[in-house]
Amino acid sequence: MSKKLLDHITVPEDLRRLPTEQLPQLAAELRDFIIDIVSVKEGHLGASLGVVELTIALHYIFNTPYDQLVWDVGHQAYGHKILTDRKDIFHTNRQLDGISGFPKRGESIYDTFGTGHSSTSISAALGMAIASKIKGETEKQHVAVIGDASIASGMAFEGLNHAGVTNANLLIILNDNAIGIDPSVGAVKEYLTQVKKNRKLARYNIIKALNFDYTGPVDGHDLPALLQELSRLKKIEGPKFLHVITTKGKGLRKAEEDQVRYHAPGKFNKSTGEIIARAVSEKDPPKYQDVFGHTLVELAEKNEKIVGITPAMPTGSSLKFMMEAIPERAFDVGIAEQHAVTLAAGMATQGLVPFCNIYSTFLQRAYDQVIHDVALQDLPVIFCLDRAGIVGEDGATHHGVFDMAYLRCIPNLIIYAPANETDLRNMMYTAQLGLPHPVAIRYPRGRGITPEWRKPFAEIEIGRGKMIKNGTTIAILTIGSIAKNIQPVLEGLTEDQKDRVAHYDMQFVKPLDESLLHKIFVQFTALITLEDGCVAGGFGSAILEFAAANGYTKPVHCLGVPDHFVGQGKVNELQELVHISPEHIREMVMKLL
Incomplete structure (x- = not known):
């Protein structure tokens, strides 16, 4: 025994x-x-x-x-x-x-x-x-x-x-x-x-x-x-x-x-406790949260009106960088998402520029404050929504898949999703210049795709999408970092097939780039929308609403998280499960071609 x-x-x-x-x-x-x-x-x-x-x-x-x-x-x-x-x-x-x-x-x-x-x-x-x-x-x-x-x-x-x-x-x-x-x-x-x-x-x-x-x-x-x-x-x-x-x-x-x-240390030696560090080189892309943290410090050093707020996540959000560099203008308010949002609103009434960093899944807890205290008063609070999209092993309670849907219906609110780290940096720069409305910037957990991300700031035009690749038959419209799944899709196509597929990074869920959308609906025979958020009420729904309002009848195929709670697993496993992996996108493209 x-x-x-x-x-x-x-x-x-x-x-x-x-x-x-x-x-x-x-x-x-x-x-x-x-x-x-x-x-x-x-x-x-x-x-x-x-x-x-x-x-x-x-x-x-x-x-x-x-x-x-x-x-x-x-x-x-x-x-x-x-x-x-x-x-x-x-x-x-x-x-x-x-x-x-x-x-x-x-x-x-x-x-x-x-x-x-x-x-x-x-x-x-x-x-x-x-x-x-x-x-x-x-x-x-x-x-x-x-x-x-x-x-x-x-x-x-x-x-x-x-x-x-x-x-x-x-x-x-x-x-x-x-x-x-x-x-x-x-x-x-x-x-x-x-x-x-x-x-x-x-x-x-x-x-x-x-x-x-x-x-x-x-x-x-x-x-x-x-x-x-x-x-x-x-x-x-x-x-x-x-x-x-x-x-x-x-x-x-x-x-x-x-x-x-x-x-949550990752793998470690159970005898000594020493963490088994993953090999990371200077050539690796940074974590999105670190791009946020370092960029905020860079902006705050030049703009004395900038303040940073987080509800109990200074390390997880990387607001810790500002708390170390400019502690008098960086605030950890504890586990108090509602307070964080309305605190930011109060600061905005006095001319400050609040960057309120909250995980996407936790902003749900302050929904009333976003509507009544920020958007209704049209206060220019800058929400930085970390951990947007499918986050992996933390599972259903932590996936940030509802933000585009629950924010899109709120008047006055601008919603932006960067496709890469440089876009995140530039939108933060643009927002602190003085937008007339509140803005939500959503970005994912983990590392990005751009090792050389520290580039000179460039202002982003609000409500404008951009063409990544031209094509003749099918247009794929993406929002946010899920755009990186398109390149593997294209690599699996023949040259003739590639020529028939266009890719647009729409950048804004709200306001939509309606001028660009009119051109897309006229030019292409079918559209695919791709998002790492819920399909019901999300980015694809916004495109369908635009099509209905303008009398377009061309087929729009919406790929995203289906109408059920997604469990835990590695991000690539879960993307495969909900059919937004490169393999599943390619299957959809091949059917339409």
């Missing part, structure tokens, strides 16, 4: 059969298991290492899945997945057809609520707790685990505000490690820091003022203390709050020392 405890644990019922004195050994084994897999398969590391003891304690004390456990965001749920019947398939994490990197209801009965964006756990768990009261399930427990960065978000406070005036059987666990992806910021973070330094402050805290039974801070790596406190809280009715102190990356020295880098 194996000496490893983890080998004999498939579900939490197995865990609960262990004597408490064996749980520290299990914690060590679980930590090693996560490190072994993630070092080779990649994924989110530090957050899950930090909650190993907490994860074990929760499943040991509570009767999951009957008792309901909600993980905020889900970066920290790897240990949870391993202990809940997914140990043998954990190596498929974040891969095509594998398990999700985040909690997912369709994947396991132990994943009570799907997550991926932050600050939803309190509201979800409260909803479950109220439902249990209504159904007469008085013994049922409901636990939300939320980080110190996420709890500062507006939605978390909305949930706290409501929960405090209910008698719901709800336990909120604050996993306080002073960091999200980047270090936590703001007054709430400063308050929590003071509580950790002076525990007497816990008696007078805001959580108690909101009618919660508050306990803490408790050492989140002290299993006996966690078990004791969770057992006590389980017997108390009404809203409860447990403040737990953990160390992100616990158990891997390198991950503890560099918590930002080891949030």
